[in-house]
Amino acid sequence: MIAAPLAMPILPVNAAVQYSRFWDVDAIHPENVPLGKLPQLFGDMYGWRHQVQAIAKVFDALPAADRSPCAILALNYGEASAVDYFGPAYHLPPAISGHNQYGLWGPRGYTGDVVITVGYTESQLQNAFDEVRLAARISPPYAIPEESNLPIYICRKPKAPLPQMWPRLRWLG
Incomplete structure (x- = not known):
């Protein structure tokens, strides 16, 4: 007990x-x-619902034509898991991530034309996309520091199709 x-x-x-x-x-x-x-x-898990609510708000603000091709790219498996666990209630697509097991699953058919990212820095994203716009920041009060002040970006105009970028996005941590 x-x-x-x-x-x-x-x-x-x-x-x-x-x-x-x-x-x-x-x-x-x-x-x-x-x-x-x-x-x-x-x-590590506290704030998952806050993260997903913020991502859903960004996703819902996209033009309707951009929602179906939109990928949600998370820096790590925890952020991706948050989307996969809480996301269906907000009508979000499954997340993709290059981290650990998620990296093996690949980009799940997404082209990268419209991508909402969570956890990446602007400079990391500018290496892969010509258009990177900060949409929100997430700071759950009890999350560990590395899961606080997380940026959410909307990325467009990929420098290469997402499947070609995938090997550079994969990492083990």
Whole structure:
């Protein structure tokens, strides 16, 4: 019973922060990344709904003709998983990502003509697209620092078709 709140998100977020501090959970984390107020297990996932809501708002603001060919490209598998888990409720297409297993699945038939990205920097995207426009930023309050202040860009005019760019987008982390 004592470990249940440390393994499952059953407490309200403020209580989870206090409970984790009481048991000194921050001393144990699987990756070497800066932590926020929540232990990494929860901090990596906290804010997924916020991310997807922000992405959906950007997606819904696209002209109707741009929505069906639009890919949602996430920098890492966590951001892609957020879209795949919460996205259907917002009528979002499945995410693509070059990270880990997602990289093996490829661009899923997308050309790259219209791409909403999450987590990438503008300079990374300018290497692949001629048109890169910042559409939003996401900053969930309890997310780990690397998942906070995430930019969402709309990219157009790819310098090459997405399948040709894919080998450069793939990475293991």
